[in-house]
Amino acid sequence: xxxxxxxxxxxxxxxxxxxxxxxxxxxxxxxxxxxxxxxxxxxxxxxxxxxxxxxxxxxxxxxxxxxxxxxxxxxxxxxxxxxxxxxxxxxxxxxxxxxxxxxxxxxxxxx
Numbered sequence: 001x002x003x004x005x006x007x008x009x010x011x012x013x014x015x016x017x018x019x020x021x022x023x024x025x026x027x028x029x030x031x032x033x034x035x036x037x038x039x040x041x042x043x044x045x046x047x048x049x050x051x052x053x054x055x056x057x058x059x060x061x062x063x064x065x066x067x068x069x070x071x072x073x074x075x076x077x078x079x080x081x082x083x084x085x086x087x088x089x090x091x092x093x094x095x096x097x098x099x100x101x102x103x104x105x106x107x108x109x110x111x
Contacts, residue, residue, distance in 0.1 A: 050072075054068055
């Protein structure tokens, strides 16, 4: 999925960027947030398909635990997106905190 690589590239840019450059941080926050929104829609679709698969397998007589395990094998992207998105949201929070700190410092300088 090319969007996952794109997110990875933005995260790497964040780790290499100048933390005092508010414009760059804001741009990265916007890019990462946009990708996370896109991933929410993909994950939602994957989750629906995952749940349908579990239901189908349980209807066929499998235990719920077995059905869930098979659904995880059938839809590995759902788990992968969940993990990537959790980390992405933490990065956005870190960027937001850094921008807030920069704003606070600018206000202190003006006083």
